[in-house]
Amino acid sequence: MDLRTEIREFLGSRRARIAPEQAGLPAYGRNRRVKGLRREEVALLAGVSVDYYVRMERGSLAGASDGVLDALASALRLDEAERDHLLHLARLSRAPGGAPRRRPAAPVRSTLQQVLDAISDTPAWIGNGRYDVLATNQLARALFSPVPAAGSRRRTNMARFIYLHPEAARDFFVDYDRIAGDTAAKLRMEAGRDPHDEELIVLVGELSTRSELFRRRWASQDVRLHRSGRKRMRHPVVGRLDLDVESLELPAEPGLYLNVYTAAAGTPTADNVALLASWAATQETPAKETPAQETPATEREAHNG
Numbered sequence: 001m002d003l004r005t006e007i008r009e010f011l012g013s014r015r016a017r018i019a020p021e022q023a024g025l026p027a028y029g030r031n032r033r034v035k036g037l038r039r040e041e042v043a044l045l046a047g048v049s050v051d052y053y054v055r056m057e058r059g060s061l062a063g064a065s066d067g068v069l070d071a072l073a074s075a076l077r078l079d080e081a082e083r084d085h086l087l088h089l090a091r092l093s094r095a096p097g098g099a100p101r102r103r104p105a106a107p108v109r110s111t112l113q114q115v116l117d118a119i120s121d122t123p124a125w126i127g128n129g130r131y132d133v134l135a136t137n138q139l140a141r142a143l144f145s146p147v148p149a150a151g152s153r154r155r156t157n158m159a160r161f162i163y164l165h166p167e168a169a170r171d172f173f174v175d176y177d178r179i180a181g182d183t184a185a186k187l188r189m190e191a192g193r194d195p196h197d198e199e200l201i202v203l204v205g206e207l208s209t210r211s212e213l214f215r216r217r218w219a220s221q222d223v224r225l226h227r228s229g230r231k232r233m234r235h236p237v238v239g240r241l242d243l244d245v246e247s248l249e250l251p252a253e254p255g256l257y258l259n260v261y262t263a264a265a266g267t268p269t270a271d272n273v274a275l276l277a278s279w280a281a282t283q284e285t286p287a288k289e290t291p292a293q294e295t296p297a298t299e300r301e302a303h304n305g
Helices: 003-016 039-046 050-057 066-075 080-094 110-118 138-143 158-164 166-172 176-193 198-210 212-219 268-283 297-304
Strands: 124-128 133-136 229-235 239-249 256-262
Touching (some): 039 050, 039 066, 110 133, 138 268, 158 176, 176 198, 239 268
Antiparallel strands (some): 229 239, 239 256
8 A cells, every 4th residue: 555645535525524614614606616624724724834734635745743633633523533543644754665554363262262251241352453363262153153264374354254144243243334334433543553564465456456335435535443333133043132332452572462342241142142152052062072073174274263
């Protein structure tokens, strides 16, 4: 991914969504050539020269101070995720060659798997910013059992499920359109953090080639942070699950997130999670107890995702 192109398209898209009236500027004439604010209007609002802003929008953020970036973010009415994205793009512009951050190795450390296994009453899994599922507990494996694996040579990736298996994903996620938009926006955020991530480049290329919906979502330049939220799902075994999600970045493993799904006590979802736990216990039998029926490794990987 080209950093200058990322900067140009992001700033241009944010500028295009703001009408002069929204920014408190007079809109002279009805036939404006550009959608949203003109470059000179953004420069005025940010308190910089027109030439300076034009250079920034053309992809040159290397010389922009934090004060200028903050003024630009205010002029463009960027939210928290968009401000963070702009700062990441600027930091990469300042680094020699736009140096990428180091990627965490997979699989995750055994102690983290122990943490997941200790969470026995709610689904929990560890993934990265590319939506790769790197480790799960038993309930998460049961929760995501409808998600098709991508084959024995490739770990399960939730973005691929959402965009390349849209019918199954629409059946699984009640709010599919919102989930799809958030997924693309979080991938865009990840691209701003590390535009040279080869696996991310391959993923975005694959989704862009095979999904027209992803192409539209990606072109919107929207970004989102990995935070809390709610996901409503239809599980084929236990039915409807309305789960609260907390996505926590792991300080010792930059780029990895612990995702925990919970339900308030006494709710139908809490009852269904308990039912899911009972069902999950019947699906996974320790290999040492039934060696003759041990599942082949490739099939286990496909199931666990």
